[in-house]
Structures are given as structure tokens and as C-alpha cells.
Amino acid sequence: MEGSLVQEFKKGLWEEIPPFRLVLGLCPVLAVTKAADTGLGMGIAATFVLVFSNVIVSMLRNVIPNKVRIACYIVVIATFVVVTELVMQAYTYPLYEALGIFIPLIVVNCIILGRAEAFAGKNPVLLSAADGLGIGLGFTLSLTFLGSLREIFGAGTLFGQAVMGASFEPFTFMVQAPGAFVCLGILLGLMNIVEAIRTR
């Protein structure tokens, strides 16, 4: 039991790290990673929703009739998303403004519904929590990493602090939409190379 808990948690960090391995939920990944802090904020918000929706879905897995399970999952997920939205609006307003429409869109984020359907609907509560936390943390790390990369090259800053020196000419392409695709593509390729070397 203990071993599998750790295993379920760890798989989200590499084997099934959401944007790179599962290649799921790319809409917010591309949109909010203009800077490291928005990426981190989005990741934390999604992790919160993912962990709690996984726990609730797992608790209710024997109660929810199979035919209406998706509707039930969506209601559970939407509830936590609105809670997140209200709390962010109340305590971190600038971040709420920066993330804008992508907070409510967590409801239809396929990672979260995907975990509810593929994992939490079939597994006990603790395992589902570990799964949610692992995948959520993987998602957060990916978004923060991608955001940092784009911010460093695109604006010469990291979390708003200048890191590249005064002579650095920002490569604005990186903080625009095409930069997101290019950056994500390169990272995906790199991860595939690393994985190929690891498993050889």
C-alpha cells in the first residue's frame, strides 16, 4: 500500500507529467506561461482542483451511477473551480486578472476530468489523492518551468526580477503565442531524447 502511494505520486512527476508525457491540457499551458508567476499560479489552482475533485470522486465512486458519472464529475470539478475562483478574487486579485478566463476553463481541463475518469473513479481515496497531488505537482512544475524559460528569454526576467543583465536584448517572440508552441515542442523533443537514453 505504502509503496504504491509513493508510486502513484511519483508517476505524475515524470512518467505521466501532464503537458509533456500525456500531452493533455495544452490550452492553459500555451496561454498562461508568458511568465513564471502566472504559470505557477495556474499550476497551483489546477492542483487544488485536481486533488479535491479526485478525493470527492473517489469517495463517491460506489454511489455515482455509471450512466451519469461524467455529469457528476463535472459538477464536482466545477464546484472546486468556482471556489478557487472566488478565493483568488478575494486574496490574489492581480493573479486572478492575469489568468482571466483560464481559471473558469479549468472545469473543462482534460487533465482533471481525465484523472477523475481514469483513476479516481476506480481507486480508493488515498491513492486518488496521491495521484491528484502527483499529477498536479507535475503540471505546476511544467507550467512554471515553461513560464520561466519563456520569461527569461522573452523578457530577460524571472518572477519579475531581472536576471539577464542590461545588455540582454529580449527575444519578444518567446512571450507571444508562437513562442509557446516552439518552446513546448523543443521541450517535448528533449524529454523524448532523455527518455530514449534512459530506457536503452
Added chain:
Amino acid sequence: MREILRMIVVLAVITGVSGVLLAGVNQGTKDQRKRQLLQYVKGPAISEVLAGSENQPLDDVKELEVEGAEEGQGAVSVVDIFPAYKSDELWAVAFEVTGKGYGGDIGVIVGIDVAAEKLLGIGITAHKETPGLGARIREKGFRSGFAGLELGGEAKVKADGGGVDAVSGATISSRGVCTAVTEAFEFYRENKKEILASVADRG
């Protein structure tokens, strides 16, 4: 039949519980959200409209109860009045009114010079207008058209015979702001005594 009943009951219970939870969170964060909105959205707009005041209009806000001020005749509504002082004299007041835009309500902050009875300027707070089109009502080019309007008159876009340059392609949004400003004028004229009395003494 049993199965259908079960589906309905489970879904209804989940939805009900979630509704109660959300109502609770909504209620619990209400004041804090209002404060944040004041600080990050209304605050900058009010500071801009009342630029030059020697106090902090946001801190000196007074609540004024007005009968049937807006919709719902006869109902009592509370309007926040933001006063601005210059050399210890009341110089201007600002408050928020709502207009109907293309995508929903538009929140408009109006700043009124008390002595000259003129509009100092307006600021846009909440709106749901089309980005790049109606949302341009936030831009200074449009908003500056309101500065200096007489309180006795109305705010109108040029197409309607007024003096305000509408945002091109966004007549409905521009008219919405004008209506809101005109309503603000009416509100100020009707409640001038109460407004001035509510902010007469500092502190």
C-alpha cells in the same frame, strides 16, 4: 425505473451540496472581494478622476443611503461617495454608476467638481464589452471627451447631437457610458444636499 430514480437522486444531491457550498464560499469571501475590487479596479480609476486631491478618497469613503436611487423604485440603496479635499475644503466627489453596454453592465466612476458643478472626468471599472472594440471605452481618448461637461446637461455622443466622440464601431458601448453619466448627473442634482452633507466633515 429504479435506476433512473437513483441517477436523478444522486445527481440532485451532488448538485445541491455543491450549491450550498458555493453559496457559503460566496458569502464568506464577499467583503474581501469587494475590498480587492476597490483596491485594484476602482482605486486606480478614482485616483485618476480625483487627481490633485490632498487626501486619500479611498480611505475617506462615506456610505450614503438613497431612496429609489437606481432600479427598484422606493428601495433603499447604498452609494459609496468618495470625497476629495483641497486645502481642507471639499473640492470634488466621485461615485460609481452603472450603464447598459453591449455585453452587460458597465461600471462608470464619475468625478464631480463641487464648486464649478462640472464633470472632472470618468473612469471605467467593470465591463464586459468586446475586446478591441467596445472595450476601448477604457481608453483615455474616449474618456477625455467627458471632462468639463456641465452637470445641468446630458452626456451624448456626437451622433446623438452631443459632444462626446464615440468609439468607432462601438456606438452601443459609448451610448451606455453616456447614459450612465447622464444618470449620474441626475442623481447628483436630486441628491446634492445629502451627498454634500455626508462628506462635509473630514474624518
